[in-house]
Amino acid sequence: MLLDPQKVADTREWLRKALEDLGSAEVLAHPSVGFVGPAVFHCQQAAEKAFKGADHPFLGTSVLVYANVASAPLQGEAL
Numbered sequence: 001m002l003l004d005p006q007k008v009a010d011t012r013e014w015l016r017k018a019l020e021d022l023g024s025a026e027v028l029a030h031p032s033v034g035f036v037g038p039a040v041f042h043c044q045q046a047a048e049k050a051f052k053g054a055d056h057p058f059l060g061t062s063v064l065v066y067a068n069v070a071s072a073p074l075q076g077e078a079l
Contacts, residue, residue, distance in 0.1 A: 007055075010053070011053045011054065011055075012053075013053070014049050014050070014052050014053025014054075015049070015050060015053045017049045018045075018046040018047075018049035018050040018053065019046070021042040021043070021045045021046035021049065022042070022043065022046045024039075024042045025038075025039040025040070025042035025043045025046065026039075028042065
């Protein structure tokens with residue numbers, strides 16, 4: 001099966017943006033900074049961009065739920 005080159009390029013770009021959001025979240029959540037709320041926002045954005053890059057139909061509020069569950073350990077550390 002041949003992959004559409006434009007689809008591959010679009011997927012790479014969405015995943016690059018998702019990794020950028022995760023990097024921002026990591027910096028914001030660092031104990032010396034402690035901005036957990038904005039870090040969680042960037043995690044949620046990264047999840048949505050990764051789904052979009054994969055052209056996954058499962059978008060919306062469920063992504064927010066997954067981001068909140070994934071950030072629970074981080075929130076516990078920051079408190």
